[in-house]
Amino acid sequence: MNGSNDFRQVRKLLSLKRHEQPPPGYFDSFSNRVIARIEREEEIAQRPWWDKLLALIECNPIGACAYGLVFFLTVLLGVNFYQSEITTFSNLWSSPSVTALNEPGQYLRQGRMDGNANRASDNIEPEYLFLPSMDGRQASYPRVSPPNSNGNSGFGGAEISRMTFGRVR
Amino acid sequence: MAQTMTAESTRQTPEVEKSEDPVTDCTLVTQAKEGNLEAFDTLVQRYQERIYATVYHMTSNHEDANDLAQESFIKAYHALASFKGDSSFFTWVYRIAVNKTINFLKQRKKRSFMSLNDLDVNVEYDPELVALASANDPRQEVKLEELQEKLNAAMLKLSEMHRLVVTLYDLQGLSHEEIAKIMDCHTGTVRSRLFYARQQLQAYLSDYLK
Numbered sequence: 001m002n003g004s005n006d007f008r009q010v011r012k013l014l015s016l017k018r019h020e021q022p023p024p025g026y027f028d029s030f031s032n033r034v035i036a037r038i039e040r041e042e043e044i045a046q047r048p049w050w051d052k053l054l055a056l057i058e059c060n061p062i063g064a065c066a067y068g069l070v071f072f073l074t075v076l077l078g079v080n081f082y083q084s085e086i087t088t089f090s091n092l093w094s095s096p097s098v099t100a101l102n103e104p105g106q107y108l109r110q111g112r113m114d115g116n117a118n119r120a121s122d123n124i125e126p127e128y129l130f131l132p133s134m135d136g137r138q139a140s141y142p143r144v145s146p147p148n149s150n151g152n153s154g155f156g157g158a159e160i161s162r163m164t165f166g167r168v169r
Numbered sequence: 170m171a172q173t174m175t176a177e178s179t180r181q182t183p184e185v186e187k188s189e190d191p192v193t194d195c196t197l198v199t200q201a202k203e204g205n206l207e208a209f210d211t212l213v214q215r216y217q218e219r220i221y222a223t224v225y226h227m228t229s230n231h232e233d234a235n236d237l238a239q240e241s242f243i244k245a246y247h248a249l250a251s252f253k254g255d256s257s258f259f260t261w262v263y264r265i266a267v268n269k270t271i272n273f274l275k276q277r278k279k280r281s282f283m284s285l286n287d288l289d290v291n292v293e294y295d296p297e298l299v300a301l302a303s304a305n306d307p308r309q310e311v312k313l314e315e316l317q318e319k320l321n322a323a324m325l326k327l328s329e330m331h332r333l334v335v336t337l338y339d340l341q342g343l344s345h346e347e348i349a350k351i352m353d354c355h356t357g358t359v360r361s362r363l364f365y366a367r368q369q370l371q372a373y374l375s376d377y378l379k
Contacts, residue, residue: 005368009378014339014370015224016317016322020285022235030221031213034242035206041243090310119189 194258209249213242216259219341222264225268226336227329229321230284237273241266256350263351265268271329285322288313301377316377323373330367338363 044055055066200208220241226232245262252261292313293300301316305345324332330352337343337351338359345356345363352359371378 007207007371009210009301010367010374011372012301013316013320013374013377014335015295016288016292016298016313016320019295019298020284020317021287021289022221022225022231026218030217030238031210034239035210035215037239037243038206038246040210135363152239 173328178249184337191196193203195254198249198252198254201246202252209246212258212262216262220262221261223336224266224270224287225251226324226340227332229285229325230282232284233273233277237270238266241269244269260347260350264353266352267333274329283318283325285317286322288317309365319374319377326373327366327369331362331369333364334362335370 044052047055188255194212197208201212216240221234224241225231226235226297228234229235241262245265248265270335298313311366324335327335333352334348337348338345343351345359348359351358
């Protein structure tokens with residue numbers, strides 16, 4: 001068959017590749033290089049983690065630099081984000097409306113008990129109403145005297161102004 | 170040297186080597202599994218030329234072949250615990266080298282360049298090759314090197330699987346059955362790939378074939 005004859009020629013040509021030889025003496029030290037690499041890997045595996053890290057940096061300094069840069073940028077971004085969050089909270093905290101919330105009994109002292117009063121909480125976004133730093137304070141009320149003969153409830157302005165918010169003990 | 174022998178004479182040589190050697194592969198593998206590096210060193214020496222040659226013929230690059238052959242043996246050493254002995258150590262280590270090489274070739278696809286080994290002096294005493302290369306050209310040596318380059322370029326044009334079959338059958342002298350075990354496929358697949366690969370090579374090298 002003509003095809004198989006041609007293949008014989010291809011195979012003859014391919015036999016040229018069997019004459020390609022590595023540099024003289026290449027195989028004399030090949031197994032030594034393999035064993036040396038295995039021993040080195042085993043030695044590295046027994047080292048503590050920081051030593052392994054140093055070995056890794058020695059082997060691939062460019063890769064190590066790249067990882068280091070990414071880590072540094074991540075930390076920088078994290079710190080930046082954290083600081084911006086702190087600033088937002090402190091700005092909010094120092095705003096007049098929140099300050100008003102912090103001062104015990106302010107509204108009551110101002111006599112704003114009616115429903116139409118401009119309360120501090122009206123100016124604040126709902127999510128900021130329950131800040132974690134707001135400690136649990138409970139209002140304490142003065143003892144209400146029984147109604148007098150004039151029909152007054154005894155819950156007058158003067159008494160209201162004495163109302164304070166105090167920590168429960 | 171094993172590599173300069175003809176393909177027919179070297180076919181299934183590893184099995185012969187294994188039976189003739191006083192210490193079998195199996196014994197050496199058992200010792201190497203227990204951490205005996207000297208035993209593994211013997212195994213490396215036994216197959217280094219074949220593994221290197223296979224990888225070299227696949228990559229046509231000495232430096233890549235050097236790295237891949239070393240890494241294949243290192244991987245084999247670390248994976249010895251998983252070697253159950255279902256196949257011969259030779260087949261198993263070949264499979265590791267072949268998989269490693271194919272993965273490497275897939276990654277470097279766009280930057281393939283040749284770093285060819287020199288032809289040994291025996292090539293000048295091969296009358297068939299000289300006749301094929303010289304073709305009335307007085308500059309015989311130059312012509313052989315040119316032919317070597319063309320041949321390697323043609324090999325690189327084949328797909329990895331076709332190149333592998335040609336390498337294992339025509340250059341390494343393995344049998345179809347052994348190649349099927351290494352490539353984890355049927356012998357029919359090996360035969361058809363071999364036929365197609367040779368056909369391709371014939372087309373690429375038509376100028377050099379009479």
